Amino acid sequence: MATQNPYEALGVRPEASEDEIRNAYRKLAKRFHPDLNPGNKEAEARFKEIASAYDLLSDKDKRARFDRGEIDEAGQERPRAYAYRGFAEGEPGAKYHAAEGIEPEDFDDILAMFGRGARGGPNIRLRGPDRHYSLTVAFLDAINGARRRLTLPDKSLDVTIPAGVRDGHVLRLKEQGGPGLGGGPPGDALIEVRVAPHRFFRREGDDIHLELPVTLGEAVLGGRVTVPTTSGPVAMTIPPGSNTGTALRLKGRGVPRPDGSRGDQYVSLKVMLPEGGDKEFGDFLREWAPKHPYDPRRGMEAP
Numbered sequence: 506m507a508t509q510n511p512y513e514a515l516g517v518r519p520e521a522s523e524d525e526i527r528n529a530y531r532k533l534a535k536r537f538h539p540d541l542n543p544g545n546k547e548a549e550a551r552f553k554e555i556a557s558a559y560d561l562l563s564d565k566d567k568r569a570r571f572d573r574g575e576i577d578e579a580g581q582e583r584p585r586a587y588a589y590r591g592f593a594e595g596e597p598g599a600k601y602h603a604a605e606g607i608e609p610e611d612f613d614d615i616l617a618m619f620g621r622g623a624r625g626g627p628n629i630r631l632r633g634p635d636r637h638y639s640l641t642v643a644f645l646d647a648i649n650g651a652r653r654r655l656t657l658p659d660k661s662l663d664v665t666i667p668a669g670v671r672d673g674h675v676l677r678l679k680e681q682g683g684p685g686l687g688g689g690p691p692g693d694a695l696i697e698v699r700v701a702p703h704r705f706f707r708r709e710g711d712d713i714h715l716e717l718p719v720t721l722g723e724a725v726l727g728g729r730v731t732v733p734t735t736s737g738p739v740a741m742t743i744p745p746g747s748n749t750g751t752a753l754r755l756k757g758r759g760v761p762r763p764d765g766s767r768g769d770q771y772v773s774l775k776v777m778l779p780e781g782g783d784k785e786f787g788d789f790l791r792e793w794a795p796k797h798p799y800d801p802r803r804g805m806e807a808p
Contacts, residue, residue, distance in 0.1 A: 510578055511558035511571070519572070523563070530559040531702050540643065541704060556641040560699065564639075633692040634683040640696050642666055644703035648713075648735045648760055655696070664696055668761040669711070672700040706735060711760040711768030718777045719743060734758045734770055741772065749776045 512519050515529040533555045535541070542548035561567045561580050570576045577583055640655060650668035654661050662681055670676075675697050682692030707714045713735055723730060727745035731738050734755065741753060751774045759768025779786075 509554055509558070511561045514554050514558035515562065517562075526559070526562050530555060530563075534559075534701055535704055538643075538701060538704070556699070556701070560639045560641070629687040631686040631689045633685040633689065635692040636682040636694050638662075638694060638696045639699055640664060641699040641701055642670075643701055644706060644708075645735055647672075647698065647700040648708075650761075662694060662696075666698065669763070670698050670700070672698065674698045705733070708760065711762060713759045713768065713770040714773070715770060716773045716775050718775050719747070721776055721778060724748065724774065724776045732772055735760075743774065747774050747776075749774060 512521070515526060515533065517525055517529050521529075534552065537548045537552040537555060539545075539549050539552060557579070561571060561576075561578070567576065567580060571578070571580075575583060638655060640653065642651065642653065646653070646666055647670050648668065650670075651666045653664045653666060655664055662678060664676065664678070667676075675695050678694040678696065680691040681694035684691050705715060715733070717730075717732060719730065722728075723743050724747045725745065727743050727747065729740050729742055732741045732755065736758065739755065739758065741755065743753070744751075753772045753774070755770040755772060757767045758770035761767050
């Protein structure tokens with residue numbers, strides 16, 4: 506499948522703001538994420554395209570270079586007669602560009618000071634250039650840690666995703682970048698981690714937030730319910746008389762920290778009535794409501 510214009514892939518205008526691009530990506534990622542579309546190859550391909558488009562447009566430098574026509578939709582350098590740069594693609598959204606270190610055209614400038622016969626000579630030993638990649642990982646992989654393979658045209662990189670990694674964190678793989686000159690060491694691979702959104706978990710710092718639907722009976726009478734967490738389901742007690750918005754804390758069920766501790770998970774209750782209504786319950790309320798009046802909007806009067 507041909508790479509689509511990144512603006513068209515996200516459904517935004519070329520003059521869209523950063524917030525518009527971010528919001529469009531999150532909306533589409535939730536819709537086409539492979540976890541929500543198991544076995545759907547078209548959704549998987551669409552998610553890869555969305556992630557690749559966001560990788561390019563969320564980077565100010567890449568976006569500016571694309572708008573100027575210097576790189577294409579895949580983030581690859583457009584051909585130029587006077588210079589050479591190697592670009593490659595890996596897993597969804599995984600690309601690299603030249604960064605720290607020495608590029609091939611820079612070698613020519615340096616060698617010119619020594620004469621062309623010095624290429625590869627013992628007096629010239631230079632470290633290779635670093636390479637930048639971008640790798641999109643699933644939300645739970647970022648929380649719990651994982652191991653992913655980044656496949657490039659000339660090699661594969663096994664990347665360890667540390668537990669608790671944050672969106673935008675850069676991982677360094679020593680000596681996995683561009684080759685050195687004259688026996689010099691290779692540069693490093695610098696991998697920026699992009700964390701895909703989850704359909705119901707949300708991260709704030711080291712804490713996880715979740716909105717949990719509960720029945721009216723569970724809210725009024727209380728009880729034990731099963732709650733999903735990033736490390737597996739757990740049992741939680743709902744106090745009697747709970748309401749929509751009631752927040753309960755699951756201590757130590759948040760994001761792992763480097764010191765071995767974890768943040769917490771906060772569960773916000775959302776009371777759900779039965780679909781289609783319930784005649785018996787409606788009849789009960791018609792009897793009950795007039796005898797037990799209360800105003801849930803008290804204090805919201807306009808000044």
